[in-house]
Amino acid sequence: MTADVTAGARHRAPSAPDAALPVPPTEGSVAEWTDRYTHALMDTFGAPQRVLVRGEGPYVWDADGKRYLDLLGGIAVNSLGHAHPTLTAAISAQLGTLGHVSNFFGSPTQIAFAERLLGLVGAPAGSRVFLTNSGTEANEAAFKLARRNGGQDRPRILALEGSFHGRSMGALALTSKAAYREPFEPLPGGVEFLPFGDTDALEAAFADGAGQQVAALFVEPIQGEAGVRPLPPGYLALARRLTADSGALLVLDEVQTGMGRTGAWFAHHLPQVGGGITPDVVTVAKGLGGGFPVGALIALGEPVASLLGRGQHGSTFGGNPVASAAGLATIAVIERDGLLGHVTDLGARLRERLSGASPLVAEVRGEGFLIAVELSSPVAGQVAQRALEAGFIVNPCTPTALRLAPPFVLTDEQAGTFVDFLAALPHDLGVQP
Incomplete structure (x- = not known):
């Protein structure tokens, strides 16, 4: 009897919306x-x-x-505009099928979404994705991943003046604006800020063996909060060479610039911005879900993708089926249209x-x-x-x-x-x- 009941539940059509449920209030000035x-x-x-x-x-x-x-698009979030029918239908359909499960379990939607991200970024074999709810969380995960690159032997993490990587404690440590940082100090240590776009300062930070102590360099290809400031041509190519030669990670924060915002899936894909480089880590969020909260850390290549092991990071809601469905739908509409x-x-x-x-x-x-x-x-x-x-x-x-x-x-x-x-x-x- 139990088997019959279970089978019936599996095939039962979703119930109709309850007309007695309250609708969101809109009355008032x-x-x-x-x-x-x-x-x-x-x-x-x-x-x-x-x-x-x-x-x-x-x-x-x-x-x-x-x-x-x-x-403004919700600060580069609403890439498909508001109430896009394909996006809202995808979210509704997924929520009516399977809304949330813990990360003790996977879902086809989650797996397909991660695979699509790896394909869009052009990830090499062995790459992996960690799904989050926001750009701050993606950068927080990247901060932890960077700490795993060499451990105490690599205490230095580099970022740029004018940077904005989020407001949680790790992401805030990477954010240069004093007004954001000072009320919450002491922040996680080891972060140094280099002058924006200054190739001489970048080379100096890695010179005379100093690069062997650098765990990672965090860079936005175009700084958004600082006034939409693109890095000068050749900067990312130099950053890639210096980090690769020293064993440091090159982390590109594409939270604002990714998912088509610049006319390419990722800003570093633009020849005038990235010059054909392949970073070690890309973080993305904002437009990724078309308005639904979702973010991701993409680790490119097997050594980097293995830096965070089992139990070393987690997220209750990261990669939930509804967020994954929103991401898949957003990607599909951008391609289709x-x-x-x-x-x-x-x-x-x-x-x-x-x-x-x-x-x-x-x-x-x-x-x-x-x-x-x-x-x-x-x-x-x-x-x-x-x-x-x-x-x-x-x-x-x-x-x-x-x-x-x-x-x-x-x-x-x-x-x-x-x-x-x-x-x-x-x-x-x-x-x-």
């Missing part, structure tokens, strides 16, 4: 929800700029019904149009849909606020730079509306009495 926010959530982000209630494609709407063109080419082509046109939009614009840099608009004076915050009032979401990542990281489904016409907004701004913004 932005002001009302903001007041409730300030009393319910910790003040780590400040009061929200707006309270958003729904999204569709590259647009979101706030609680007052106002529409915004989301040119030719979005890498779209990001490359429209990104280039958008950067060109932004460059000539206004005397306020001093420089435009980036790759694909990761773009910085450098302004001629420190008015990025003021411009971002005016943009929000006009119905555009952008990020003033530095006092002089606006960061754009829009969904890959953005159209030429939609992008043009922001160019027109920028062109209409007063040219003497920020210097008026």
